[in-house]
Amino acid sequence: MKFEIADIADLKLCSPFARSLARWIFRRYVVSRNDFRTHAMVVATDTKEKSKFVGFPAQALEAILREELMAVAEAEADMNGFALPKEPGVAAVAPVPMDSLVVVEILCSVEDVLGFQPKDATVRTGGYTSVQDALDHMMPRLENQWLKKQGESK
Incomplete structure (x- = not known):
């Protein structure tokens, strides 16, 4: 999975939910890629x-x-x-x-x-x-x- 700078810049055009989801995915990608501590639990709320x-x-x-x-x-x-x-x-x-x-x-x-x-x-x-x-x-x-x-x- 690769993220381009243009993909992240386009987040301003998305809905708040889509921005939140994209940030979450990007942050998890960066965390796992840089070998930081991984998170075992994902909390989903409505x-x-x-x-x-x-x-x-x-x-x-x-x-x-x-x-x-x-x-x-x-x-x-x-x-x-x-x-x-x-x-x-x-x-x-x-x-x-x-x-x-x-x-x-x-x-x-x-x-x-x-x-x-x-x-x-x-x-x-x-x-x-x-x-x-x-x-x-x-x-x-x-x-x-x-x-x-x-x-x-x-």
Whole structure:
């Protein structure tokens, strides 16, 4: 399977569902091609399941983001020639620079949990210095967006 730059540029002409699906397929292709950690579980939801959350799904959202960010951090560490610590808590605060464009691509992994596509501006321009830095910055912003979509205020 080969992706051309023109194929990705054409995503702006597609429906939101088609863009989401294409991003998901492309991201999985890139992850498997670059020998990052593969994901064993694919979560499929429909519109009925999206409304099952009574409050902001912070735990589910943080778990997905942490998993995706750790995969990025591991890849960055490998490319820069150093290893992350084995303990997840220590690895999350290890200084591993993550590009903002890569983190923006991760946001599509939380669309099913949130029920909408988060804004790209959720991610800090310039990226993050660690997984925990990214989580600490994005989680409040995602919650604010979720509350706005629900018609509530914080």
